[in-house]
Amino acid sequence: MLEVAQLSKVYGPDPAARPAVADLTFDVAAREFVCILGSSGCGKTTMLRCLAGLEPVTSGHVRLRDEVVSGPPREMAFVFQDYSRSLYPWMTVERNVAFPLRYKGVPKQEARAATQEALEAVGLGGRGRSYPWQLSGGMQQRVAIARALAYRPQILLMDEPFASVDAQTRAGLEDLLLDVWQRYEITVLFVTHDIDEAVYLADRVLVLRAPAHVALTVEVDLPRPRNQLTTKGHPDFGRLRSELLAALSPAGTPQ
């Protein structure tokens, strides 16, 4: 589905400057849920922006379904961490979800149906006429997810989407995401700095080190459907958690 090969990104014109992404290589299979785990400042966000076609790459390439990504692809949707800035305050919830469809050329009737369906999928079927700022943080991020779903992407990129909501809301959003991932049969690439979140959600966790490159790949074979109590109580959960913690801490240098 997604193929990243020897990707490098250097900001500015100076080729000798310190790269944000260096020789990054990985693949994501169709319908896979991959989490990218890395501490802050390791180049996660830059990497994701390159993958989304928002930032030109310095060398290497990104391929989505065998096509080189040079601008934002139609098959891709992006969910930003900062939902309050990513949702437009002058648009209702409905219009926030629907506006990309207009530019994608989806007929009006169809767009309306897709919007309503996506809002219902995230449990906000009745809030279409509200404005985003009338909703709580968790609900706002659900609107952003609904916008991504209505766009009918094949792959969903998420940049620390749940980092600015409280723990309770976060658990709810994680389960919601797993549910729509299954229902909409999409591929998810999810960036986070939270180890528990990565293990809970992913089929596979990639640990990133600065400048962004894959330092470790961990397969997560915890049973699905995942459950906040039983999955996090599973003996393998603790093992994977420790493994990733060791990989993330500066002292641990697993090869």
Next chain:
Amino acid sequence: MVSLARVSAGRGSDLGLKVAGIAVALLLVELCTRSGLLPERWFPPAGEIYAEFFRLAGGRPLWVEIGRTLLGWATGLGLGAVLAVPIGMALGSSRTAYRLSRVVIEFCRPVPPVALIPLTVLVYGTDLQTKTFLVAFAVFWPMLFQTIYGVQDVDPVAIDTARAYGLGTFARFRTVVLPSATPYIATGLRISSSIALILAITEELVVGTPGLGRAIIVAQSAGDPTRMYALIIATGLLGWALNAAFGALERRVLSWHPAQRQEVAR
């Protein structure tokens, strides 16, 4: 509900204080003139001024003068805004264009519009065109800068969102840049509306184009200070009414903006 009740109670007592303030001010003016502290010849008692004002407000001529002033105000404000907003959008979107034009703008901006009166009279004579030009020149600058700031202040995350969903340059401008800039443009319009009124009346005073300003001069030279004051009150009320109208418009159009929101997250 509790906070709402508190707000309306606060508004009620606020209104009471305002009315009391006006009453005290009028009483002081009245006392000063009645006691002879201010010469009655130049400072007629407030009561008489208000009687004259209401007499004028009941007749047609005052409204004709107000209409003439408002016409110059509207044509000038309209022309200034129609020119400034697109230029501001262009300069706000392009760093090169902004740098290129900055020196010229910084040179033209500090010129007091009234300094252009002699030139304008030479070119356009003493009719509406002169008033329109001066008002348009005066409001062009605040409108231009508000628009430039509005366009430059668009949230980069909002732009990235639009890009990620495949919106091209033009679509991004319509969907994101324009709505983000509207609060700035609205503020520019409100500020410009006051400036436009000042310029319209100044032009009438200096050039003698018909309107409230000339009516004030006429009353003064006819030795009728009561009427002059009544007309001054009319200009003040006009300014206040225009500002209130623009404030109300802003609240309506920008109900989504944090500064105007009646409702907080629930």
